[in-house]
Amino acid sequence: MKDTWQRDVPVFNVPIWTRPFKFFCGLAGLGMILVVYREIAGLGPASGMTDAYAWGIWKTFNTMVLTGLGSGAFAIGIAAWIFNKKNLHVVMRTAVLTSFLAYAFGLCMLAIDVGRPWNFYWFFVPWHWNYHSPLLEVAVCMTVYASIPLFLENIPPILDFVYDRWPDQRPLVKKLDKVIVAGFPYVVSLAYVLPAMHQSSLGALMLLGGNRVYPLWQTPFLPLLYVWAAAFLGFAFVTTTLLFSSMMWNRALDIDVMAELNRLTMWLVGLWLVFRAIDLTLRGSILAAFRFNIFAALFWIEIAILIYGWSKLREAGNTRSPRTMFYAALLVLVGGMLYRFNPTTTAFQPKAGAFYFPSAIELLVSIGFMSLGIAIFLYAAKVLPILPGSNELARKMEAQQATQPGISGFAAAPRAGQFATGD
Amino acid sequence: MEISRRELFQKITTGGAAIAASGGISAALTGVAQAEETPQVPPHALGMLYDATLCIGCKTCVVACTQANGLTPDTRTDPLHQAPADLNNHTKTIIKLYKEADGQTSFVKQQCMHCVDPACAAACMFGGLKKDKNTGVVTWNGKYCVGCRYCEVACPYNVPKFRWEGFNPEIVKCEFCKDRLAKGQEPACTTVCPRKAVIFGLREDLLKEAKRRIAANPGKYHEDRVFGEHEGGGTQVLYLSHVPFDKIGLPQPGNESIPQKYLKWQKRLYSYLVLPAGLYAVLAGTIRKNWKDHEEHLEEEEKASGLRAQL
Ligand code: SF4
Ligand code: SF4
Ligand code: SF4
Numbered sequence: 001m002k003d004t005w006q007r008d009v010p011v012f013n014v015p016i017w018t019r020p021f022k023f024f025c026g027l028a029g030l031g032m033i034l035v036v037y038r039e040i041a042g043l044g045p046a047s048g049m050t051d052a053y054a055w056g057i058w059k060t061f062n063t064m065v066l067t068g069l070g071s072g073a074f075a076i077g078i079a080a081w082i083f084n085k086k087n088l089h090v091v092m093r094t095a096v097l098t099s100f101l102a103y104a105f106g107l108c109m110l111a112i113d114v115g116r117p118w119n120f121y122w123f124f125v126p127w128h129w130n131y132h133s134p135l136l137e138v139a140v141c142m143t144v145y146a147s148i149p150l151f152l153e154n155i156p157p158i159l160d161f162v163y164d165r166w167p168d169q170r171p172l173v174k175k176l177d178k179v180i181v182a183g184f185p186y187v188v189s190l191a192y193v194l195p196a197m198h199q200s201s202l203g204a205l206m207l208l209g210g211n212r213v214y215p216l217w218q219t220p221f222l223p224l225l226y227v228w229a230a231a232f233l234g235f236a237f238v239t240t241t242l243l244f245s246s247m248m249w250n251r252a253l254d255i256d257v258m259a260e261l262n263r264l265t266m267w268l269v270g271l272w273l274v275f276r277a278i279d280l281t282l283r284g285s286i287l288a289a290f291r292f293n294i295f296a297a298l299f300w301i302e303i304a305i306l307i308y309g310w311s312k313l314r315e316a317g318n319t320r321s322p323r324t325m326f327y328a329a330l331l332v333l334v335g336g337m338l339y340r341f342n343p344t345t346t347a348f349q350p351k352a353g354a355f356y357f358p359s360a361i362e363l364l365v366s367i368g369f370m371s372l373g374i375a376i377f378l379y380a381a382k383v384l385p386i387l388p389g390s391n392e393l394a395r396k397m398e399a400q401q402a403t404q405p406g407i408s409g410f411a412a413a414p415r416a417g418q419f420a421t422g423d
Numbered sequence: 424m425e426i427s428r429r430e431l432f433q434k435i436t437t438g439g440a441a442i443a444a445s446g447g448i449s450a451a452l453t454g455v456a457q458a459e460e461t462p463q464v465p466p467h468a469l470g471m472l473y474d475a476t477l478c479i480g481c482k483t484c485v486v487a488c489t490q491a492n493g494l495t496p497d498t499r500t501d502p503l504h505q506a507p508a509d510l511n512n513h514t515k516t517i518i519k520l521y522k523e524a525d526g527q528t529s530f531v532k533q534q535c536m537h538c539v540d541p542a543c544a545a546a547c548m549f550g551g552l553k554k555d556k557n558t559g560v561v562t563w564n565g566k567y568c569v570g571c572r573y574c575e576v577a578c579p580y581n582v583p584k585f586r587w588e589g590f591n592p593e594i595v596k597c598e599f600c601k602d603r604l605a606k607g608q609e610p611a612c613t614t615v616c617p618r619k620a621v622i623f624g625l626r627e628d629l630l631k632e633a634k635r636r637i638a639a640n641p642g643k644y645h646e647d648r649v650f651g652e653h654e655g656g657g658t659q660v661l662y663l664s665h666v667p668f669d670k671i672g673l674p675q676p677g678n679e680s681i682p683q684k685y686l687k688w689q690k691r692l693y694s695y696l697v698l699p700a701g702l703y704a705v706l707a708g709t710i711r712k713n714w715k716d717h718e719e720h721l722e723e724e725e726k727a728s729g730l731r732a733q734l
Contacts, residue, residue: 395730
């Protein structure tokens with residue numbers, strides 16, 4: 001289905017309590033119960049972490065990898081606002097919501113993972129900070145980012161909801177609109193500086209691992225490669241989210257917008273690969289890739305997936321086939337996630353013979369938080385104008401709501417057109 | 424140091440108007456690069472010297488350490504004996520045996536090295552692990568530790584250990600028996616060693632003693648080298664050994680400390696937050712400009728479609 005995306009429209013006409021939704025809620029519930037167990041029993045009994053592998057997937061995957069997927073708001077935002085790619089504005093709400101969920105739960109995981117969380121009150125005492133600790137930079141910067149700019153970017157869809165749902169609140173909404181409009185450029189700029197800082201500091205975390213991180217990954221440019229990977233991961237994640245939503249809910253695609261996302265992802269991945277090759281060659285670490293060991297194998301898997309993904313992106317750019325775009329984005333996601341995960345665990349050798357595999361509880365908590373994010377997204381997409389659509393679709397929704405009130409979160413919305421005709 | 428910092432501030436303020444201009448940033452970066460210090464050995468650096476050729480592996484030091492630090496002996500592998508498999512939350516020091524096929528053997532005492540530029544303290548967010556400015560002893564303070572275990576990830580010698588059970592975990596590592604030091608006593612292990620294989624003193628003096636031993640016994644010690652003089656930026660616990668150091672678990676990290684080697688650019692990029700602030704200024708300017716366009720576009724859309732404009 002071809003379409004032009006002009007605005008964001010809720011997914012109407014579908015029930016909220018679907019089977020997948022219940023399934024994800026169930027997983028989320030289980031995860032939360034296990035969090036309680038972890039808090040009581042301690043980290044040892046709940047996880048597979050050891051003194052050698054002192055960081056498990058809660059930190060290395062949920063925080064260090066998944067916030068990369070949550071960098072859509074950052075990466076696409078920069079394309080839309082700084083490089084003035086105007087047609088990308090329409091997918092920003094998808095990006096800011098997915099990003100917010102990834103960050104919020106990444107931070108939750110960080111809090112659950114630390115052993116002495118009560119000492120976090122030093123967070124509010126800046127002169128007690130060790131400014132050079134990459135982890136401090138990550139913790140402070142991520143918290144500020146998720147709770148201020150990213151949070152505020154998610155307010156407009158909620159205001160739209162209030163506007164449509166409670167007509168008598170419209171004056172208030174309009175007042176708030178003005179406030180947001182006035183502050184938006186300043187907030188949005190912050191929304192790009194902060195992720196640039198903490199996404200690179202996530203890479204800096206493993207710098208202190210020194211030469212215990214295998215040379216194919218350890219480089220002084222780890223921070224740059226990390227934030228860059230976050231950029232293409234953000235693009236790829238929003239692409240897959242949009243394509244998957246359109247399949248699931250039978251929504252039309254704007255192939256021009258998708259092609260633009262595809263094109264930018266291709267450039268980001270391509271340049272990243274070139275930069276990585278240069279860095280490895282100049283440092284001479286590339287030689288390690290030709291040793292016969294597990295690390296070289298991991299490296300080639302990672303690189304092969306990304307190169308294949310890149311070629312698929314190119315193919316999708318020519319054929320403009322949504323299916324190819326979907327596979328390409330998936331490949332990029334997998335490759336990029338591997339890259340961000342490997343130096344923390346699989347390519348990190350604290351000492352000979354050390355081994356780590358997450359425990360069942362660790363996995364279930366990690367999955368629980370991911371499920372919670374998915375469940376919230378499924379709900380929000382049906383209630384709030386998040387996913388892009390056409391003006392026509394928006395009118396169709398209104399017409400349906402007039403005859404069948406309560407078919408979606410926008411119960412019995414009065415005609416929104418009154419705004420333009422001066423209500 | 425003070426002066427160059429003042430100069431730096433001057434540079435920043437005079438360049439105030441063009442804060443975002445790259446000139447200001449690069450001036451700041453070079454300024455900071457000049458102001459960067461290489462980590463110095465503290466004035467009264469305390470230390471230990473362990474001589475693997477003297478140690479007989481009696482483990483008296485291990486027992487004394489456990490007692491002096493009020494730790495419960497680790498009997499997890501052997502219910503009758505204190506037999507830790509490695510440093511752990513019951514064990515701040517351990518004696519390990521290295522054995523080669525040709526019969527060459529050596530004991531090695533493992534404990535915190537009290538690095539001159541410790542990676543653990545560089546990693547720590549609020550100063551849970553801190554290096555004393557005067558004595559250089561690296562100690563843990565539960566008041567500031569959030570239990571993130573970054574120190575375990577960062578320490579190149581795998582020293583800090585975590586208590587994994589329960590809801591009040593702690594970091595356990597050698598702190599040179601800080602309670603005994605406070606009472607004017609030496610650490611427990613150096614007091615009890617029957618062979619004086621591990622001795623305590625000022626790092627300076629110990630370094631001299633180590634070099635004296637090397638000079639007196641040519642060819643006895645591996646590479647005639649004191650491990651810890653320069654390795655990894657220098658350590659306050661020094662090692663002499665007749666077998667190669669990497670064989671007894673001492674890595675060869677080069678002479679730059681990990682924080683120095685890897686955090687250099689982090690420090691420069693974030694110094695005084697000049698770069699982030701400049702970036703912010705540039706972005707805010709660009710976005711404000713593009714924002715006007717966007718707003719006009721939204722208004723037009725709204726008029727044309729009759730649907731409420733969306734941010
Ligand atoms: S007490 Fe001395 S001789 Fe005995 S194991 Fe310890 S260092 Fe070696
Ligand atoms: S040996 Fe490890 S724990 Fe001890 S001071 Fe050095 S980095 Fe810190
Ligand atoms: S576990 Fe504690 S001492 Fe170690 S780095 Fe984290 S806060 Fe610092």
